[in-house]
Amino acid sequence: MTAKTKKILLNETELPTSWYNIVADMKTKPLPMLNPATKQAVSEEDLYPLFARELARQELNQNDTWIEIPDAVREQYKIYRPTPLVRAYGLEKALDTPAHIYFKNESVSPVGSHKLNSALPQAYYCKQDGATNITTETGAGQWGTALSFAAKVFGLELAVYMVKISYEQKPYRRSLMQTWGAQVIASPSMSTKAGRKILTAQPNYQGSLGTAISEAIELAMQTPNCKYALGSVLNHVSLHQTVIGLEAEKQMELAGEYPDVVIGCFGGGSNFSGICFPFLRHSLREGRKTRYIAAEPASCPKLTHGVFEYDFGDESGYTPLLPMFTLGHNFAPSNIHAGGLRYHGAGSIVSQLLRDGLIEAVDIKQLESFEAGVLFARSEGIVPAPESAHAIAAAINEALKAKEEGKRKTILFNLSGHGLIDMSAYDQYLSGNMINYSLEKEDIEKNIEKIEKQLR
Numbered sequence: 001m002t003a004k005t006k007k008i009l010l011n012e013t014e015l016p017t018s019w020y021n022i023v024a025d026m027k028t029k030p031l032p033m034l035n036p037a038t039k040q041a042v043s044e045e046d047l048y049p050l051f052a053r054e055l056a057r058q059e060l061n062q063n064d065t066w067i068e069i070p071d072a073v074r075e076q077y078k079i080y081r082p083t084p085l086v087r088a089y090g091l092e093k094a095l096d097t098p099a100h101i102y103f104k105n106e107s108v109s110p111v112g113s114h115k116l117n118s119a120l121p122q123a124y125y126c127k128q129d130g131a132t133n134i135t136t137e138t139g140a141g142q143w144g145t146a147l148s149f150a151a152k153v154f155g156l157e158l159a160v161y162m163v164k165i166s167y168e169q170k171p172y173r174r175s176l177m178q179t180w181g182a183q184v185i186a187s188p189s190m191s192t193k194a195g196r197k198i199l200t201a202q203p204n205y206q207g208s209l210g211t212a213i214s215e216a217i218e219l220a221m222q223t224p225n226c227k228y229a230l231g232s233v234l235n236h237v238s239l240h241q242t243v244i245g246l247e248a249e250k251q252m253e254l255a256g257e258y259p260d261v262v263i264g265c266f267g268g269g270s271n272f273s274g275i276c277f278p279f280l281r282h283s284l285r286e287g288r289k290t291r292y293i294a295a296e297p298a299s300c301p302k303l304t305h306g307v308f309e310y311d312f313g314d315e316s317g318y319t320p321l322l323p324m325f326t327l328g329h330n331f332a333p334s335n336i337h338a339g340g341l342r343y344h345g346a347g348s349i350v351s352q353l354l355r356d357g358l359i360e361a362v363d364i365k366q367l368e369s370f371e372a373g374v375l376f377a378r379s380e381g382i383v384p385a386p387e388s389a390h391a392i393a394a395a396i397n398e399a400l401k402a403k404e405e406g407k408r409k410t411i412l413f414n415l416s417g418h419g420l421i422d423m424s425a426y427d428q429y430l431s432g433n434m435i436n437y438s439l440e441k442e443d444i445e446k447n448i449e450k451i452e453k454q455l456r
Ligand SMILES: Cc1ncc(COP(=O)(O)O)c(C=O)c1O
Pocket: 113, 114, 139, 140, 141, 142, 143, 231, 232, 233, 265, 266, 267, 268, 269, 270, 271, 272, 339, 340, 341, 385, 387, 388, 416, 417, 418
């Protein structure tokens, strides 16, 4: 019997030296962000009060295909990168599929997810810009955890607004952030105007990423030498995450395969962008036929059931207007355990790619995602984050389709994080107490109508 290669590893010297900026290769560029007051395109300078200058530059950069990764960031990446690419033989066997399934294992980062890929450069550029403090929001706590470590590495004080439902469901994520020295506040809180407004109207509101973003922006605007950092949605975040796909591209080459399908779960779009964009560049430049599938929760389906509109990135309307697939910025998602996917909108690059038919989206119900997560844990040994389980469910569906069609297909998905701090969610699933949240078409339409009226 010949030995089968399970893990495809790169060494430190093969760590990418640049991030890939897909916008430079897009024929139809994403529409610009707009200033909500003037409806004019936002300039780099408009973003300076909130973001580090280099991040503002990266956000609006449509020309440079490659953006160099600073040495200080590459040094920190070396703690956990390059991450392994793994052939999921166990899962293939469990599904009895002719498909070859690979996953990029971002769960090996010290914080447990892909979020550190952008947290490190964001903290680095904020420090370079003279900031002493930063603020952010976090859903399930993965982004806040990553930024807590990155802030410590680069000597910044961090305040994190954590969506209240996750603050209560995932106390160990809060402990992790505090261990790395961050201050963590449950959102909505009484510490900001945005929080007070929503709590006065709905005292039991369990929070949303949109509200937590408003609170973090408000604090950043009021604090001297303070910048704001966002863990998804924006172009510069997707840019940083391309280290995932750039490494995966080399590793697939070493495996002697090229993916027919690339899959990522979808919150605001950063890990999906990270795994897909480097492969998409071959579709854009050489017309290579690959499918790219974003897996979102059925209870927060902006890509599959939302509209393409200019909308705010946060609940209170503090951000510029972004051209995005959205459910409306005050959409209150159900309390699913995949807290990182409870976001009303999608980044403007992925939104444009979806409009142009270059990527696809599927929606996955909560129970289906946990069923997939448990099968993955039992066949590959890793307990996936509830968010990542959406990508696994989509990969399983593709592998089963390949079986039905009797086709040999190569599937690559991103394992964006592990679920070891999400075990209360698994407990609920295993004890049969988990439910699917349904979302009526009329409720989505009503919410979107409300937003459209507000923005006109
Ligand atoms: C493990 C994990 N995967 C995926 C996501 C979704 O975010 P994004 O779409 O930016 O990758 C999150 C967000 O918190 C997360 O924690």
